Amino acid sequence: MIDVKTGHFLIDKDRSITPQMSLETLDKWQLGISKKMRQMDNSLNWVEVKNLKIDALYLNISFLFKDKKIDGFTFTFQNQAYDLNPSWDSWSKELEEANLVRFNRWLEDQFGEARVFEWGTVEAFYDSKSGGSSIKLTYV
Numbered sequence: 001m002i003d004v005k006t007g008h009f010l011i012d013k014d015r016s017i018t019p020q021m022s023l024e025t026l027d028k029w030q031l032g033i034s035k036k037m038r039q040m041d042n043s044l045n046w047v048e049v050k051n052l053k054i055d056a057l058y059l060n061i062s063f064l065f066k067d068k069k070i071d072g073f074t075f076t077f078q079n080q081a082y083d084l085n086p087s088w089d090s091w092s093k094e095l096e097e098a099n100l101v102r103f104n105r106w107l108e109d110q111f112g113e114a115r116v117f118e119w120g121t122v123e124a125f126y127d128s129k130s131g132g133s134s135i136k137l138t139y140v
Helices: 023-028 093-111
Strands: 009-012 015-017 034-039 044-054 057-066 069-078 120-127 132-139
Touching: 009 044, 023 044, 023 057, 023 069, 069 093, 093 120, 093 132
Parallel strands: none
Antiparallel strands: 009 015, 034 044, 044 057, 057 069, 069 132, 120 132
């Protein structure tokens, strides 16, 4: 899914997220079940993609663009489609801690111990403000 040498995130045989990706290019692509853009200020844009299917996994991805060039993204994945209208009733800290362990194992399988590369960094983390765990990829 992520090329260790280049940092390219393979979506399908014809499309990849690259460190040079522009907001304009991503905006043209049909991705997942829904795609929403949020402009935070004059230079920051978030693009949220829900239920993007890659191989047997469903992903929710949030792309961050600074000055219309990709800065990085966070993503989660699971084996079934995400509920697009989740409630707090389905959330638990234990589940998010288990997700963090699962994401760290996935990173270990993909990259071994390395987390810093010429193209950027990758890490799994738990965000206590949002109550969610995800994988974060940041390009240099």
